[in-house]
Amino acid sequence: MTRPTPPQLQLDNQLCFALYRASRAVIRSYGPALDELGLTYLQYLTMMVLWEEQPLSVGEIGERLHLDSGTLTPLLKRLEDAGLVTRERDPQDERRVAVGLTRSGRALRAKAEDVPLKVGRCFGLDEHAARDLHAVLHTLADTVEQATA
Secondary structure, three states: OOOOOOHHHHHHHHHHHHHHHHHHHHHHHHHHHHHHHHOOOHHHHHHHHHOOOOOOEEEEHHHHHOOOHHHHHHHHHHHHHHHOOEEEEOOEEEEEEEEEEEEHHHHHHHOOOOOOHHHHHHHHOOOOHHHHHHHHHHHHHHHHHHHHH
16 A cells, blocks of 8 residues: 655645746747747857847856856857857967857847747736746746855
């Protein structure tokens, strides 16, 4: 006979599972809009960083996205192969690779401007609730990162 699972071990009671499930659903919701742009979700995030400021080093992009270079390097290679970014070694420091946008990469920004609105509609949140959730998630991430550093 199996003993009942205590509440603290029940999957649906886990905050981590709720966050995981929500994260997967949100990322999936970007699929159709990003398919139109020819980007994956991580490529889209990378492009957003570069649309804000460029050129940036691979390390600076990694810091902004909380990604290591092992994940970022192949992603940047694919963006370069697609003609959206350039990667150039810094002549003063060969270890540093500067990433910039090509003309096509800059032009893609205009096509991407409606992505947040398109995707945001399926969240079912009004502007106030979305802003509150955004703040809570950033606070949670900061708190967990500090606690586990």
